[in-house]
Amino acid sequence: MDSRFLLNIYNEQAKMIYDYLKKNGCSHEDAEDIVQESYKVLLFMVQRMN
DSSP: OOHHHHHHHHHHHHHHHHHHHHHTTOOHHHHHHHHHHHHHHHHHHHHHHO
């Protein structure tokens, strides 16, 4: 899994995840932070696997 793959996932899924979080009561800032932190963790995990 490379960074381009993760960027594609982010581009395709971030808006959907953000919208879900907003609909379930997260503020704009919290929803953005959660999406960003989730992908940072995913990237970290992938880097450790390589």
